[in-house]
Amino acid sequence: MSGGLLVAGTTSDAGKSVVTAGICRWLARQGVSVAPFKAQNMSLNSFVTREGAEIGRAQAMQAQAARVEPTALMNPVLLKPGSDRSSQVVLMGKPVGEMSARGYHGGRQESLLGTVVDCLEQLRSSYDAVICEGAGSPAEINLRRTDIVNMGIARAARFPVVVVGDIDRGGVFASFFGTTALLAKEDQELVAGYLVNKFRGDVSLLEPGLDMLKSLTGRETYGVLPYAHGLGIDEEDGLRVSLRGAVRESEVAPPVGEELLRVAVCAVPLMSNFTDVDALAAEPGVVVRFVDRPEELVDADLVVIPGTRGTVAALEWLRRRGFESALRRRAAEGRPILGICGGFQILGEHIEDEIESRAGAVDGLGLLPVRVRFRREKTLTRPVGRALGENVEGYEIHHGVAEVLGGAPFLDGCRVGAVWGTHWHGSLESDAFRRAFLRAVAADAGRRFVPAADTSFGALREEQLDRLGDLIEEHADTSALLRLIETGAPTGLPFIAPGAPS
Template sequence: MVKGALLVAGTTSDAGKSVVTAGICRWLARQGVRVAPYKAQNMSLNSYVTADGAEIGRAQVMQAQAAGLEPVADMNPILLKPGSDRRSQVVLMGRPVADVDAMEYGALKDLLRATALEAFERLRKRYDVVVCEGAGSPAEINLRRGDIANMGLARAANLPVIVVGDIDRGGVFAAFYGTVGLLDAADQSHISGFVVNKFRGAPELLEPGLDQLRQLTGRAVYGVLPWLDGLWLDVEDSLGLDNRSVVMGAPHGRQTLRVAVAKLPRISNFTDLDALAAEPGVVVRFVTGPAELDDADLVVLPGSRATVTDLAWLRESGLAAAIRERKGPVLGICGGFQMLGREIVDEVESKAGLVEGLGMLPARVEFVPEKRLGRPEGVAYGQPVRAYEIHHGLTTVDGGEPFLDGCRAGDVWGTTWHGALENDGFRRAFLADVAGRAGRDFVPAPDTDFARLREARLDALGDLVERHLDTGALLRLIEHGPPAVPSLPPGAGR
């Protein structure tokens, strides 16, 4: 049985590291290998609560599912949640420990590095293979000295590294060569080869370029992954929102149901909308201006890492006034629910004190230092609902109808629960109610199984790896570690 580890890096953010890592995990799991995912440090506002109450990145949850595992904090020991351009909350082993700027973060580096390596070693002892995902690019030379997630991890754990490049963006050959060339010789020795991602067309057209890349770098090309639509589940950050106006199939009624989601500057857990976008006949699009609400049947205010700041943006953009004036269904989730209430008292995130909400729900929110993390269960529309919650705001409801842990007033709903829409029965009942109130001839599909759809997409990732990568070479790389590879010519490195 193969044993070892591998680091999947990328030429850029959103190059496809997360999905390639998940695909390798699914492929190995299907071979009977006990495999676990790992990301030392993740900067993301899409997070999840594990069964034991730890907060980790959604991408690692998806990768754990690909491996057939229940996610745990060791798979993502450090999670950074930006609250502004300069400050982030540091979540260590699933619990928030500090809110820091870039300079203050440096003081935590030794603790973070030690914790990350300890988590990795626990996974390596427990599983046959650990597939690690890097962060951003390994060639971010301004950050190399304190790096934990890329070449710092590769050097500390003696990991082979494959670099994924997004050819759909253009410039992938320069990105591959430049990634290696910017590293010093010791880091270069861990870069074992490349994977071309998101290719549209005939692979033989790439061969001249791939041959030159092999000759120039002395490194292998492990394969070319074709473009495949519909693999956007559990994306890591808002870079993945640009292509998410999608309808999954023909509606059961004569009309589609149109959902407009406010694209807040600090939008978090927008993966809540994945289940809506997976519903046949439902069109989900992310919007930034009031005119985009004109034809919406449902408006969603999603989660936010900076509720008060994003509420101010909502007002400045004109969306707040448009939402208040419109007649039709509105759903607020977590931070969106808080915005819909009468007032917010925040001495924790923004420290703005008392702030007036949109006043569309009879609720008051007060932020407290202790973050609430949980996996609640309840009933709505007569259907069971299992969800998770991540918030500093404590909400008091003084009217309306109960709705999960929040409330409903007329055509406006609010809840702090994430993931509720992944419950098939509840989602169908909610959408049927929305369609009726919006006057749309839309009937939810009776057989959409979101969990099964996610599994099918993970299988599709495993199929991509099996069919388009040199899996034999990957197994040798995992088992034997970094191969002997040349440094680039003098002057090509740093």
């Protein structure tokens, strides 16, 4: 086998990421050497590869689904929004500057097509198949001229395209037809067909519509995937706790000890890598919820201030909404608080930022003896260490450099009383360390909570990826997908008017 496929979507959050991961896992289980690829990603959830490159977490998850090591080749362009109108551009894993949306789409994006095509070709030379994920919708006709992630890359690589539609939103047939009809003739020639996602009910009731869709478009539907809870792992757009979906207490696995442990995550602006709390949600008896009001902290045993692309903006948001006094009371009462990355910086005494916010000198919450200075170079590392008597692995993504002036050492940060801070994302995925941390939190919170001795976050992640592979194997036409990957889009596909100019 030698080829590839582009998984596009009628909308954002249609399920492109999980379908791509599912196809990668299914192919890997067949013994196919496969790699994921997304030319351009816009996300605040990112990951650091072993070579020190920053890529989208969705592509890292897809690489795990494919059972290969993630690299910068799999996501050559990453956009990290800093506001509604500008983003940091990360090229081949390294930041190259801030750019407005108009500036990026006005010229920079088009110039990157050669780079992303080169990355794709390098992957194709190393793997039997490359499964590409699109972004948003391929029918964003106002952006087609500079497109490098949907039909732009499909046409450059001559890859067939399968369009995923979220039927749970409604209007999926109109979305499939309209998406195809808005494309130029040369792009339509690559759209092989469709994949229905998140279907509830009796598939036989859908079949007449699928037959009509084929008669209207001349294209096959390659499967109807049922709605499945808890599959949104490491997504770009959605804010949800993935593994085991521990959001409502009624859905939480029974605790090992006598009580539940309640975790409140402050939903700060430009929140990044909120996937850090997935490992907490994976624990039986742990309830994780995102909050935006200080009164929601009252019954929380642990408050987490997560990472953010806008540390100073998040600090101002916390103050404006009344969180500062609530967090100060918690610290004075010895009730646990954990700050991760930007959240760690917010807990410090002082921030000097002429890079991210350009706000200059700003006072932090003063709950940890830490001073932070932002520098232009970004720290991108995969540290390993020990804390609470256990081995820990993590990854760092930050411009702010912390000077720790006191407190007890905690990873790269510190602890004062029940207030903890570190730059290390992903540290809670280290099972023994997570259990030790939760025992300390429960003791400080006065809870009779005992973490499960056998919870393996890595095993749970593998189970999730296998569930994605099962969805494809059991509900998609895998023989037809293999033919697409091997031979490309069928010839003679009809053109659907009106079509958009190329």
